[in-house]
Each structure stands twice: as C-alpha cells, then as structure tokens.
Amino acid sequence: MSNNSFRLRVSVDQSVCVGAGLCVLSTSEVFDQRDEDGVVKLLQASPDEALYEKVLGASRKCPSKAIKVEKVADNAEPHGNAQ
Numbered sequence: 001m002s003n004n005s006f007r008l009r010v011s012v013d014q015s016v017c018v019g020a021g022l023c024v025l026s027t028s029e030v031f032d033q034r035d036e037d038g039v040v041k042l043l044q045a046s047p048d049e050a051l052y053e054k055v056l057g058a059s060r061k062c063p064s065k066a067i068k069v070e071k072v073a074d075n076a077e078p079h080g081n082a083q
C-alpha cells in the first residue's frame with residue numbers, strides 16, 4: 001500500500017515545437033502531431049503515473065524543450081475501496 005499517490009501534469013508549448021515528432025515516436029499514448037504542420041498535440045494532460053518515465057524521456061529528447069512534465073500530489077482521495 002502506498003500513500004504517495006500522485007498524478008502527472010503534462011503541458012506542451014506549441015509555439016516553440018518544431019514538429020520533430022520524437023515525442024510521438026516515444027510516447028504515442030500522450031502525444032500526437034497535427035496533420036497540417038506536424039506541431040505537437042497533447043492527447044492526455046494527466047496520463048497515468050506509469051507513463052512518467054516515458055513522458056520524462058520525451059521531454060528530455062524534445063529539441064525545442066516544448067514539453068513540461070511534473071508530478072503533482074493527488075489529494076482527491078476517493079472514499080471506500082479504490083481497487
């Protein structure tokens with residue numbers, strides 16, 4: 001059991017994205033590209049924490065530093081069994 005519950009918060013800056021597509025190649029669950037110009041599209045702003053390493057890797061590889069990812073505490077604990 002763990003009380004260290006957190007969620008991911010991902011954001012992208014489309015104004016600096018150069019459309020290299022590395023984020024989509026590594027983490028297609030979270031990122032896509034616009035058909036017209038290849039600029040990044042964010043599919044999930046709060047992906048599952050299991051994707052943290054992949055999103056972090058995408059952020060580090062992004063040539064224009066357009067991707068931000070942070071862990072935020074998940075204080076909204078549900079009542080009862082959350083299995």
Ligand code: SF4
Pocket residue numbers: 012016017018019020021022023024031033038039040061062063064065066067
């Ligand atoms: S890796 Fe960076 S520059 Fe390339 S498409 Fe993704 S956000 Fe844009």
